[in-house]
Structure formats: C-alpha cells, structure tokens
Amino acid sequence: MARKIGLFVLALAMVGVLCGAALAGDTLADVKKNGVLVAGVKDSLPPFGSVDPNTKEYVGYDIDFVKYIAKKLGVKVEFKPVSSANRMPMLMEGRVDLLACTMTKNPERAKQIDFSYTYFLTGQKFLTKKGTVKSLKDLEGKKIGTAKGSTSEQNVTKAVPSATVLSFDDYPQAVLGVQQGKVIAATTDESILAGQLGKLEKNPATKGKFEIPDLAISEEPYGLGMRKGDTNLVKFVNDTILEMEKNGEAAKIFEKWFGPNSDSPIKRGSFKITADKRGT
Template structure:
C-alpha cells in the first residue's frame, strides 16, 4: 500500500512536470537584454584558453569571453559570466538562466533541434591526447579506457569511432587529463584546441602528445534559444563585422597565436552559414 502510494506521488510529481512548459524564458532576448542592461552568458571556467579563471585577477577570461564582451559592447550592455558545464549549458539556456552559450559548443543537428546556433566562430577537430609514443592509430585505443566530459559531442563521437573502448566521462576535460596523468585512462579525447590548451598548461607536458588522428570536424557556435530570430541575427551580424574589422582575427591571435603557448594556425574565417 505504502509503495503504491509512493508511486502515485511520483506520478503526481510527473504531472506537475507537465506544466514545466509554462516557464517561458523571454521570446525576444534582444529586447529583454537591452531592457535589463545585462547579457548573461554561460561560459566555461576551467578550460584555457576558451574560458578560465585568471589566478591573479580571479576573473574569468578567454577566447569565448572576448566574443561575449564584444557582443555586449555592441549592445551597449554589461556582460555577466556564468560558469556552465557541457552537461548543464543547454538546460540553463532553455530555462532562461542564461541568454547565450559561449562554451566551446559544437554545432550538430541534434542540438540544432533544441537551440539555434550562430555562424561558426571557431573551428577545430576532435583528436586525442596520449602518453608520448603510446598511440599510432585508432587500433591502439581499442579496448582501452578513454576519458572525456559528460554531455559533450566528444563522448558520443568516440563511442562511434572506437566502439570497443570504455568511455569514462568526467565533469570537465582537465579532470579527464588528470586521470590520464595518473594512468587511469589511456587517452583523453576532445577538440584539438581544447587539448592544446590543456597540454600547454600541464606541468609535465613533455610526456604527452596529440597524435595526428582526427575523428570528426568540430565547428563551434554560440548557442541561443530556438526561434529567437532577432537575437540570432544580431549576434551573427556582430561576429561577421568582427571578422571584417579584423577583431575576430585579433582575438584568435591573442589566445592561440604565435605569442601564446599554442601556436595554432587560424584555418577558418567567420562566414555566413550556407
């Protein structure tokens, strides 16, 4: 009897959830943000150089953050940064806790059903970080443990690319890398730019490498709520202008260029999709 009643309670709970749809975030974010005077952005806070806490100033800085600041400046509002994880960023956006996602988010068709993406503002591909000389081809990773982050495309891609591997998902990539350092996983997989960022900061980087094995293309987009056309158009217009004025390139050079530890080539330009 008691068990039944508990079940009934769970059902009622589920019924209440049906009303979840009523919590409507603003339909026109552009107008709403202007009214509030703040643009709330979901960003990563421990993923150099996209978004991380600067030790001295104790504030969040990075490539993603510079784009948010540029958009906020164009809007004439303040930018407020909210740390999100790969798993929490989409619910956060849909529930209206944040206005925009700038958190190393890959554009893919499944996600595009739930939210709208801006044009690609960063382009990279999914690779692996491994102990030096340990991995020559994908075969070397068969049956091994591979670390990555919960809720990321990396997790889903690697399961497809190497089905025999065991994928261990952590809350974020650096934790997965720590597991690699301690020999708990054979490789960490995610986008090359993130791997380069982790490797550059690693205390014993000489022992690791990023073999030239790419399993997918990863175009990053800024995420906005589905159907929020005015805002998407505004953001797209802004980042296209940033490309034209050279500001986008300057931000890339600032975080990834020859003066940094990464030395990445900018092999993309921000252009209108399709």
Template sequence: MKKLWTLFAAVALVGIMAHAALAAGDTLAEVKKKGVLVAGVKDSLPPFGYVDEKTREIVGYDIDFCKYIAKKLGVKLEVKPVTSASRMPQLMEGNIDIIAATMTKNPERAKQIDFSYTYFLTGQKFITKKGAVKSLKDLEGKKIGTAKGSTSEQNVAKAIPTATILSFDDYPQAFLALQQGKVAAVTTDESILAGILGKAPNKNKFEIPNLQISEEPYGLGMRKDDKNFVAFVNKTLLEMEKNGEAKKIFEKWFGPKTATPLKRTFKIAADK
C-alpha cells in the same frame, strides 16, 4: 473557492505567457531592458574560458566574443560557469542568455536550441603519452577519458567501438586521469587539448598525435526560435570578421607566441 481557482488560473496563464514570450525570442529586448548579458562559459578550459590567476576573473577566447557582443548591445557582461552537461539546461531554464562554451553545432542539439554562425573550427584528436599511440588501433580495447554530455563522448564511441569511455565532469579531470595512468588517452577538440597541454607542468611527457576523428564547428547557443537575438549575434560575428576583431581575438589566444599556437584555418561566414 471559485475566486481561488480563478486566481490559480490567472497565475498559471501568466506563467505560460512568460514562457511563451521567452520561447518566442524576446532575449534581445530583455537583455537591453535589464542592461546585462548573461553568458554561460567554461571556467577551467584555457584558452577558451578559465580563471586568471592574477585577477581571479574568467577570461578567454569565448569571453572576448561575449564582451564584444555585450558592448555592441550597450550592456554589461556577466559570465556564469557551465559544464558540457549543464550548459543547454541552463540556457533553456533561462539562467543564462547565451552559451559560449566550446559547443559543437550538430543536428541533435539544433533540435533543442539555435546556434550562431561558426565562430571557431577545430577537429577531435587525442592527448596520449609520448610515443604510445601511432594509430587508432593502439587505442582499441583501452580506456579513454572525455567529458560528460560532449560530442567527443559520442564521436570516440563510434570511432573506436572496443574502447571503454570514461566520462568526467570536464576535460581537466580527464587529463588528470591520464597523468595517473587511469586512461590511455584523453579525447576532445584539438584546440581544447592544446590548451590543456599548454598549461601542464609536465607537458613534455605527452603529445597530440595527428589522428583526427571528426570536424568540430563551434557555435554560440541561444534559445530555440529566438530569431531577433540570433540575427543580432550573427550580424555581430560577421562584423567582427570584417573589421578584424575576430582574427585579433584568435591571435591573442592561439597566436605563435601563446601557449596554444594554432593556425586559423577558417573565417566567420554565413552558414547554417
């Protein structure tokens, strides 16, 4: 019996040590050792992450950043679909190495995970039926769709307290609810809304009014105190800005000839 307890204790200790090693920031070494970087990405949110109809592969702005990081590491890239609600649990449970999924950096999340420097900057707006919304007052007491576990969910509740917030698994479902007349608006970051609208067959019926309720800096998410990996990713992002790769990726997905034309109003720099 004593031997059995000793065995249990040894197994438990190995588990604790493994968890501690993970928490202490061994991702950089582990990724190099296994030869694969596993990134959690969106798979239905153009142009950040979506399934290409021809290749059936997940492509997008977020994926291109991960490809560059993986190449810099000298490893292969594996992408796993995540939702706004599942991305942090997936990271903390060790199922993915990095989150690249339109994730806003905020103090609440930063208590649980670490973020890279800002690699995309946008602001929260709305998609509405054309001419239906001129000011935030037009949305008071109305139903507004967004995604579960997103900062958009919290921001709109603060901005329009009388609105009823309907939270969906992701933004395309929220947009479908708008098309069906179940909500008066869909809210999230302008860049995501532009991507949704750009792919909509009936996009002429909708618009993004010039009503911004927050600024949204996106960061790549990594495990807490994963210092070596965070430093490597940040160094790589600064390199991408310096050598023009970051701008090139932006133009590829948000340039004037794309379905989601936006101006690049930011540069990647060392931030908190």
C-alpha cells in the same frame, strides 16, 4: 497513493511546461532593457574560458567574443559557469541568455536550441603520453577519458567502439587521468587539448612527456547557443560576429589565444567566420 503522487508530479510538470513557454520571448529586448547579458561560459577551460587566478576575472577566446557582443549591445556582461552536461538546460531554462562554451553545432542540438554561425572550427583529437598512440588501433580495448554530455563522448564511442569511454565532469579531469595513467588518452577538440598540452608543457615535471598525435576523428564547428526561436538575438549575434571577421577583431582574438606566442598554438588555417551552415 503512488498514483496520486504520479498525477501530482505530472501536474507540476505540466505547469512547468506552460511557464517555460512564456520564456521564449524576445531575449534581445530583455537584455537591452535590463542592461545585462548573461552568458554561460566555461570557468576552468583555458584558452576558451577560465578565471584568472590573480585578477579573479573571466578570460579566454569565448569570453572575448561575448564581451565584444555586449559592447556592441551597450550592456554589461554577467558570466555564469556552465559544464558540458548542464549548459543546454541552463539556456533552455532561462538561467543564461547565451552560451559561449566550446559548443559543437550538431543537428540533435540544433533541434533544441539555435546556433550562431561557426565562430571557431576545430577537429576532435587525442592527448596521450608521448609515443603510446600512433593509430586508432592503439586505442582499441583501452580506456579513454572525456567529458559528460559532450559531442566528443559520442564521437569516440563511434570511432573506437571497443574502447571504454570514461566521462568526467570536464576535460581537464580526463587529462589528469592520462597523466596518472588511468586512461590511455583524453579525447576532445584539438583546440581544447592544445590548451591542456600548453599547460603540461609549462610545467617542468610534465614537459615533453605528452603529445597530440595527428589523428582526427571529426570536424567540430563551434557555435554560440541561444534559445530556440530567439530570432532577434540570433540575427544580432550573427551580424556582430560577421563584423568581427571583417574588421579583423576575430583574427586578433584568435591570435591572442592560439597564436604562435600563446600557450596553446594552433593554426587558424583557412577558417573565416562566414554565414555558414555547418553542423545543421
């Protein structure tokens, strides 16, 4: 019996594999035909992607990029919430056309999906209670929180092998862990941590109690994710974001979400969107 079930499951999977192959068509043409671009974004990770409590609309850095691309295409946008763990399957299974969700480009991922040029550059740091962590040594043997299926998870395991890494569904839960003393640090990209710190700074109960020590363990180039072999869409997206850099739109969006007057001020430094090969 068990064998029969096994065969049956295998057969199902085979059917699935064949059907899946039919998916990798020309997404750009499909999007134009259907008049809607489906983008996978984060829904509770300001300043990249979150739902505004008042308007109930998606807002953020990633969101603005997607909106510009859709406008250029002349189609509507539909945002679908994704998590770090489910975003790649969501894309590969065709639930979304494009991923704009703080996704670091790396060679393993590039084997599964295609990335655009780097549209955001940051590095992985730690968010801690003030004064508790001065060097990586202070993290040894402690618990560090991060998100499942992220590069942050894999980097920190390498950088501090003796630490216990706790993976949550998303980063804010790891920051909550720091706040409640369950982990000594939350680790992910500085840009995300800056958003979390900004939130903590706004609240009188937590203001001035947290910091992001100057300890970077990696460089994190973010790319927009598309299905493997979707060359037309990749080219269109790349051309669009290069144009955004040229006409100042990219810098404007950065200023809006990360400028000195934003909730999560960080520096853009010398970063510009170029036809780069980072992370591949």
